[in-house]
Amino acid sequence: MAGSRVQLELSRVVQGSSRLGVLKGLGGTGHHSLDVPGCLLYTHLGTVPHLTQDTLHTLNNLPSVTQVTLSNIAEHQEVLEGFKDGFKTFAGLHDTVLYCSLHDPATVCPTGYTTNKELDGVAVFGVVEGGDILDERVRSARETAKRPVAGFCLDGLQSGSMDQALRTQLITAVTKELPEDKPRLLQGVGRPDEVVACVEAGVDLFESFFPFQVTERGCALCFSFDISPDPERAVLELNVEEDGAGDTQQNGDLNRGDQTQMTGFEINLKDKRYQDDFRPLVEGCGCYCCKNHQRAYLHHLLVTNELLAGVLLMIHNTAHYHGFFGALREALANDQLGLLKSRVLSDGGRQTEGKE
Numbered sequence: 001m002a003g004s005r006v007q008l009e010l011s012r013v014v015q016g017s018s019r020l021g022v023l024k025g026l027g028g029t030g031h032h033s034l035d036v037p038g039c040l041l042y043t044h045l046g047t048v049p050h051l052t053q054d055t056l057h058t059l060n061n062l063p064s065v066t067q068v069t070l071s072n073i074a075e076h077q078e079v080l081e082g083f084k085d086g087f088k089t090f091a092g093l094h095d096t097v098l099y100c101s102l103h104d105p106a107t108v109c110p111t112g113y114t115t116n117k118e119l120d121g122v123a124v125f126g127v128v129e130g131g132d133i134l135d136e137r138v139r140s141a142r143e144t145a146k147r148p149v150a151g152f153c154l155d156g157l158q159s160g161s162m163d164q165a166l167r168t169q170l171i172t173a174v175t176k177e178l179p180e181d182k183p184r185l186l187q188g189v190g191r192p193d194e195v196v197a198c199v200e201a202g203v204d205l206f207e208s209f210f211p212f213q214v215t216e217r218g219c220a221l222c223f224s225f226d227i228s229p230d231p232e233r234a235v236l237e238l239n240v241e242e243d244g245a246g247d248t249q250q251n252g253d254l255n256r257g258d259q260t261q262m263t264g265f266e267i268n269l270k271d272k273r274y275q276d277d278f279r280p281l282v283e284g285c286g287c288y289c290c291k292n293h294q295r296a297y298l299h300h301l302l303v304t305n306e307l308l309a310g311v312l313l314m315i316h317n318t319a320h321y322h323g324f325f326g327a328l329r330e331a332l333a334n335d336q337l338g339l340l341k342s343r344v345l346s347d348g349g350r351q352t353e354g355k356e
Contacts, residue, residue, distance in 0.1 A: 005030040006124075006150040008183050008204070011226040012332060017172065020332040023183050027097040027269040032064045036183060037199045037332070038325055039190075039208040040067040040099055042106070043234070045076070046091025049212050050314040053092050058288060060320050061326060065092060067207060070100040070121075105158075105188050106209035125153040125185060128174055137170050141177035151183040154203070158188025167194075168201045175202030189324055192223060192265055192324055192344050199328065211317035218302045219266040220281040220295075220313055221320040224343045227336050265293075269313075274299040287319035288312075 004089060012020040019036060026032035038264035041048065041063045048056050056062070073080070083090050088098065100121065126149035130137035144152060154174060157167050167189075175184060183204040189195065190210030198206075214221055262268060267281075278301030280290035282297070289298075289312040324344075331340035 001212060008036070008151075008181050013180075014332055014335070014337060015200070017175065017336060018199050019202065019204055020329060021204075023204070026065065032207075034063060034065050035329055036204040037195075037328055038204070039063060039206040039322070040065045040185075041096070042067055042208045043091075044104075045069070045072050046087065046093050048314070048318070050310040051318075055311070057316065057319075059315065059322070060197055063101050063208070064095075065094045065099055067099050067101055068104075069104045070102050072077065072104070073100065093267075101187070101207070104209075105190070105207040106212050121313045125149055125151045127153045127155050128178075129155055129218070130170075131156055132166060132170070134170060134173055137174050138177055141174040144180050148183060149182070149225060151185060151205075152178055154184060154186045155159065155188075159191060159194060161188075163195055164197050169199055169311055171201040171203060173199060191224075195324075196328070196337075196341050196344055199332075201293070207348065208318075208321060211314065211321045213311040214263075214266050214317050215310055217262055217266070217268070218270045218309070219262060219268050220298070220314070221265060221317045222267045222282050223265040223324075224346065225324045227235055227327060227331055227334075227339050227343060269295060269298045270302050271299075281316050282320065285316065285323075287316045289316040 006023065007025050008021055010019055010021035015018070021036050023034040023036055023038075024030075026034060043049075043066055046066065047053075068087070068091075080087055080090060088094070088096070102245060115123060125277070126144040126147045128137065128140045128144050132138045141152075154171065157170065171186070175227050178184060184202060185205040185207075186198055186203045187207060189198055189206060190208065190213075192210075195206055211221065242335055267274075269281075274295045277299075279295055279296040282290055285291075293312060297311060300306075301312070327340060328337075331337045
């Protein structure tokens, strides 16, 4: 995401911290932009897991910035040097901007882990460290803010490394020390409830690895972020909550300490109760999977170990997750962040499983 033209234009700052705007001047030509709060497009060596480029681009409103892992690219350095046409062409990427992170956010990385793999390039985002010590975080932020960087990466605050209350306290203190006209990217946080809390604390950008983790569990994202003023829909959701009150334990809870475990924002389609459930994954979802297939079919694909299961789940989970970020921006624009937050957190952050 290199370039001296990178500029964050804020249109609103809600309650002193939550920021709405556009990150402009991205890429070699400076013609790309990214709405904030927003997220990057998570990939494995330039490819979204389970999806071809053609399949990926059937989805709407994809981020213009693709995340790749620097250490993985370094492992293919000799091949890339022989190829000579650059990584984007090698990976079949076209109209996108690359953001190179040091580690893969979907895998567990030991605290303080470093690598001796190197790849020529320009450092763009300054990294703010400091662990869980407030004074060290503030000191790191102040020193990093003096550097000629285009933005800031908040590291060491990953899900599972600390509880949300402490994370919010640290981020709030850090963002006060950073210039307002440069973006703040938070590493290792992707669960919707944590995203909302971190946006409230002043974070602009996130890594979108969460849909991949959900897909690998054989699960589908199924949480509400609808904030449209529709009384009929509100009554429907109330009835659904009453009918499905006993299902929360079966579908897991927030599991705040472990990124590998199922969360309350997803449903486990391997469960036998979905073998005769002929509803889409999420009512009203416009993704290819929900428009053409039922929960029962996904259950069949999963229990028979068909590769198509991962493809369909990744299509839905990616679409649902990026739809959530769109709703988050809409909520900030219309002073409805509190309503969105209550939607996301209701029933442990999940739509209940009663008959609709």
